[in-house]
Amino acid sequence: MARTMKAAIPDRSADAEVDVSMTVNGEAVSRSVSVRMLLSDFLRHELGLTGTHVGCEHGVCGCCTVLLNGRAGRSCLTLAVQANGYDIRTIESVAAADGTLHPVQQAFKECHGLQCGYCTPGMVMNIVARFEEPGKLDLSDEGIRDLLSGNLCRCTGYLNIIAAVRRAAELLGRA
Amino acid sequence: MKPSIFGYQAPTSIDEAISILAGDPDAVVLAGGQTLLPAMNFRAANPSTLVDIQHVADLRGIEVGADVIVVKAMTRHREFELDAEVARVNPLVAEVMQHVAHVPIRNRGTVVGSLCHADPSAEMPLLLVLLGGSVIAQGPSGQREIAAEDFFQSFLTTARERDEIITEARFPVLSKGAGWAFDEVTRRHGDYAIVGVGCVLSLDDGGRASRVQLAACGIADTPVRLNEAENTLTGTVLGASDLDAAVAASAAAVTQPDETHVSQTYRRRALGTLIRRMVTTAAQRATQMETA
Missing domain, CATH: 3.30.465.10 (Uridine Diphospho-n-acetylenolpyruvylglucosamine Reductase; domain 3)
Incomplete structure (x- = not known):
């Protein structure tokens, strides 16, 4: 005879759920998700937008960078519920519907700004956000390195990415 | 690397947020989350409830x-x-x-x-x-x-x-004509400082420092106001020997013990170098403000 009773299996998870609604790449979405679901997982697992990559999950690598109300931010350091009511843009929204690359993507292609491509979505979103800000861009080596400092790349050695930022500025008439 | 289970509240007033905190000793305020969420992803922080104040x-x-x-x-x-x-x-x-x-x-x-x-x-x-x-x-x-x-x-x-x-x-705002400077030593751009120093100072008509504010981070268990160095520099023309005296006067403020990558001696030397540079830069800017 067992000395203690086994705990009954709960009939539902203790993980609280919450309704979230936001606009993702121009489309209104609503889901009921765990309050502890990260925005990165919401995009990837709930919406199937796997272009947003997940590297470190503590804000260091920058792979998961998306635009939150037009500003670059870490989707791994944002809960899905925090983004309730936000306008979110991911890498899937950057190229045109017919597949024509965005000038930043075109510049990465021309300058060999990627090898394995894992960091590229975060890089592109971060750069696109800066290019959408008004005012003069700092296209010095130091200025571009500062722009890229929150995104890690383990393949390229960064020089081709720096070149790609300059090329993108040319393509966008911002050089 | 996912946070453990927690509750979530999104109050729309300060009073509502305070009453949630008062009713739950393990509830934690969530603002931008750029420190709290990594800590939760590591499970170094396990709040019972997050009180998201972004809607207040x-x-x-x-x-x-x-x-x-x-x-x-x-x-x-x-x-x-x-x-x-x-x-x-x-x-x-x-x-x-x-x-x-x-x-x-x-x-x-x-x-x-x-x-x-x-x-x-x-x-x-x-x-x-x-x-x-x-x-x-x-x-x-x-x-x-x-x-x-x-x-x-x-x-x-x-x-x-x-x-x-x-x-x-x-x-506080800076007083009229005050010079300012901040810099830090880090292993990578964007990291927390190994040592950081900030300076705000004002010069009188004779080029002497009438008021000096100096503070450092990374040297103790809190940010530190370097009162001894401030007192040493006040009333001087901020020359090389004055800076030497200020650096010597601030050495004891470094109490952070030796760590794997940074010894206490290194921090003390970095502090001295930054004090010299920041005081000099702030003084130059104060002079420029006067002549501008």
Whole structure:
């Protein structure tokens, strides 16, 4: 005879759920998700937008960078519920519907700004956000390195990415 | 690397937020989340409930007054960095902000959140201590103002009570003609400082320092106001021997013990180098302000 009773299996998870609604790449979405679901997982697992990559999950690598109300931010350091009511843009929204690359993507292609491509979505979103800000861009080596400092790349050695930022500025008439 | 289970509340008023905190000792305020969420992803932090204050309208914005800049609890680093009025009355803010993590982190992280986290290597606590600022804490029994030097008590520890919200931070403006400077030593751009030093000073008509404010981060379990070095420099022309004396006077302020990558001796030398550079830069700027 067992000395203690086994705990009954709960009939539902203790993980609280919450309704979230936001606009993702121009489309209104609503889901009921765990309050502890990260925005990165919401995009990837709930919406199937796997272009947003997940590297470190503590804000260091920058792979998961998306635009939150037009500003670059870490989707791994944002809960899905925090983004309730936000306008979110991911890498899937950057190229045109017919597949024509965005000038930043075109510049990465021309300058060999990627090898394995894992960091590229975060890089592109971060750069696109800066290019959408008004005012003069700092296209010095130091200025571009500062722009890229929150995104890690383990393949390229960064020089081709720096070149790609300059090329993108040319393509966008911002050089 | 996912957070453990927690509850979530999104109050729309300060009173509502305080009552949630008062009713649950393990509830934690969530502002920008740029420190709290990594800690939760690592499961170093396990709050019972997150009190998300982003929907409290009274906690947003920056107010620039005659003497002080009021930064409300939900103000992001990037807003403080780019505010033209802030830059006009206190150009030190933008200079310090260049060293706070990276733009995507500054877009989300909040100034007051960084103060409440109270990392002794972080820039925002140093800025508040350097300027002699304060915070407003609001709890069930009302509001109180806490001076920066009383707020930062120890490593990641502040004078805030568990049921209080820091509703705003108050950063003094620079006095007319004052020079300023901030720089830090880090292994990588955007890291927490190994040592950081900020300086604000004013010169009299004879080129002597009439007022000197110096503070450092990364050298002790809180940001430190370098009072001895300030006293040593006040009334001098800030020459090489005056700087030597100030550096010698601040050596004892370094109490952070040896760590794997950084010895106490290294920190002390970095502190001395930064004091010399920051005082010199601030003095040059004060001179430029006079002649401008």
